[in-house]
Amino acid sequence: MSDSWVNSAERAGSDLHLDLSGPGSRRSVLMGALRDAIRSGRLAPGTRLPPYRSLAADLGLARNTVAAAYAELIAEGWLTARQGSGTRVAQRAEPRKPTRAPKEARSVPAPVHNLRQGQPDAASFPRTAWLAAARRAINAAPNEAFGPGDPQGRPELRRALADYLSRVRGVRARPDQIVICSGFAHALRLLFPGVLRGPLAVESYGLAFHRELLHQASIRTVPLELDEHGPRVDELPSRKGVRAVLLTPAHQFPTGGPLHPARRAAVVDWARARDGLVLEDDYDGEFRYDREPVGAVQGLDPDRVLYIGSVSKSLSPAVRLGWMVLPEHLVDDVLAVKGEREAWASVLDQLTLADFVDSGHYDRHVRRMRQRYRRRRDQLVARLLERAPQVTATGVAAGLHAVLRLPPGSERSAVAAAARRGLALDGLAGFRHPDATMPAMDGLVVGYATPPEHAYASALDVLVDALAELTGLR
Numbered sequence: 128m129s130d131s132w133v134n135s136a137e138r139a140g141s142d143l144h145l146d147l148s149g150p151g152s153r154r155s156v157l158m159g160a161l162r163d164a165i166r167s168g169r170l171a172p173g174t175r176l177p178p179y180r181s182l183a184a185d186l187g188l189a190r191n192t193v194a195a196a197y198a199e200l201i202a203e204g205w206l207t208a209r210q211g212s213g214t215r216v217a218q219r220a221e222p223r224k225p226t227r228a229p230k231e232a233r234s235v236p237a238p239v240h241n242l243r244q245g246q247p248d249a250a251s252f253p254r255t256a257w258l259a260a261a262r263r264a265i266n267a268a269p270n271e272a273f274g275p276g277d278p279q280g281r282p283e284l285r286r287a288l289a290d291y292l293s294r295v296r297g298v299r300a301r302p303d304q305i306v307i308c309s310g311f312a313h314a315l316r317l318l319f320p321g322v323l324r325g326p327l328a329v330e331s332y333g334l335a336f337h338r339e340l341l342h343q344a345s346i347r348t349v350p351l352e353l354d355e356h357g358p359r360v361d362e363l364p365s366r367k368g369v370r371a372v373l374l375t376p377a378h379q380f381p382t383g384g385p386l387h388p389a390r391r392a393a394v395v396d397w398a399r400a401r402d403g404l405v406l407e408d409d410y411d412g413e414f415r416y417d418r419e420p421v422g423a424v425q426g427l428d429p430d431r432v433l434y435i436g437s438v439s440k441s442l443s444p445a446v447r448l449g450w451m452v453l454p455e456h457l458v459d460d461v462l463a464v465k466g467e468r469e470a471w472a473s474v475l476d477q478l479t480l481a482d483f484v485d486s487g488h489y490d491r492h493v494r495r496m497r498q499r500y501r502r503r504r505d506q507l508v509a510r511l512l513e514r515a516p517q518v519t520a521t522g523v524a525a526g527l528h529a530v531l532r533l534p535p536g537s538e539r540s541a542v543a544a545a546a547r548r549g550l551a552l553d554g555l556a557g558f559r560h561p562d563a564t565m566p567a568m569d570g571l572v573v574g575y576a577t578p579p580e581h582a583y584a585s586a587l588d589v590l591v592d593a594l595a596e597l598t599g600l601r
């Protein structure tokens with residue numbers, strides 16, 4: 128492995144964290160960023176750099192730009208290139224010795240590897256196809272599209288989504304039941320407390336940010352236990368005053384399993400009997416690796432299930448577009464909260480996404496990313512088997528993250544061992560509902576989609592090193 132550029136020196140293969148925001152040509156900005164990384168010691172002498180093609184892809188630059196930057200830095204003496212051994216940081220380019228160690232460097236280093244869950248591989252955003260879709264969509268848009276936006280969302284996008292969601296996720300939707308928003312968090316803000324009031328049943332493990340949003344809207348959340356079949360929806364009838372439940376049925380967030388088929392039916396029956404509502408958070412439903420995706424629960428009863436999706440996992444959280452497929456009787460209430468004009472979701476981005484979906488680029492991108500994430504998932508499982516066989520990865524059949532279950536009491540030391548090696552990742556504790564009564568689970572949530580391609584293998588190396596250090600696992 129010492130030949131591999133991702134493994135040759137202490138920091139090699141880490142996400143290079145190059146700041147390319149400065150003024151000037153892309154080439155000179157990249158050269159400046161590489162010089163800074165070498166001067167500061169982040170790129171140590173001897174470190175092998177990624178092949179210019181990979182770095183170009185990860186940074187979204189033209190290959191020529193990166194090749195030219197490498198060539199100039201070689202000419203300046205910062206880098207060396209030898210046939211068969213790639214491009215490396217020159218031995219004589221000594222890092223400047225800091226006169227005084229920065230505060231945090233003395234205790235825990237700033238993370239250089241990132242396996243935190245929550246985002247797709249940002250380097251894979253389909254820039255060219257997105258730009259082409261934007262160009263086509265803006266050229267074809269009628270003049271009225273450039274006036275104030277309809278708060279329900281562009282009809283082009285609602286039509287495209289109705290078709291896509293029914294084809295891919297088994298959602299039963301007509302365009303007039305869809306309301307566009309800027310993502311799942313925005314959907315929660317629109318629904319609570321303007322349309323729905325608490326208390327709301329939720330899963331015992333979930334995203335703290337969403338719990339906080341609900342708390343700010345004065346909504347009391349009531350946790351349901353989780354077991355190997357997902358949330359215990361059989362607890363719903365005994366939860367006083369609860370008429371709505373928020374679930375992640377395709378892939379429980381963050382623990383990972385799908386909701387058992389019997390429970391899918393049971394929760395819909397409960398909603399019918401209680402005149403209640405199921406809120407379905409389908410945040411990564413398209414990413415399923417070992418069999419066909421599990422369809423949305425919404426397909427079982429569109430009058431009782433409110434379906435919410437966004438492009439944050441499939442495309443990018445930077446796009447800020449999402450959608451609600453509403454039971455008919457709630458459409459007007461949601462529109463009343465949204466107001467007279469679209470104030471959140473850019474109409475131009477909506478038109479672009481509509482074209483992106485209709486032209487097949489969305490399906491193609493999801494397919495490509497599914498292959499990439501499956502490969503990364505397989506690499507994670509293989510590395511664990513090889514270096515930390517005591518640790519099992521769970522929730523790996525789908526999604527962009529896995530949970531590594533750990534013996535009770537060992538989670539904090541595992542997170543700390545990773546942090547000491549410059550690896551950022553989360554433990555399960557941060558996802559636990561403060562009122563949960565089920566036994567606590569120890570585990571690491573590994574976002575295997577997060578790093579760019581060039582940084583993934585070394586992030587895994589650091590992860591298994593950190594796990595190997597835990598005595599309880601031997």
Ligand SMILES: Cc1ncc(COP(=O)(O)O)c(C=O)c1O
Pocket residue numbers: 245309310311312313334375380408410436437438439440444449
């Ligand atoms: C559980 C869960 N739901 C929904 C989302 C999507 O959130 P948003 O659309 O607000 O970016 C995420 C994050 O991407 C998530 O982790």
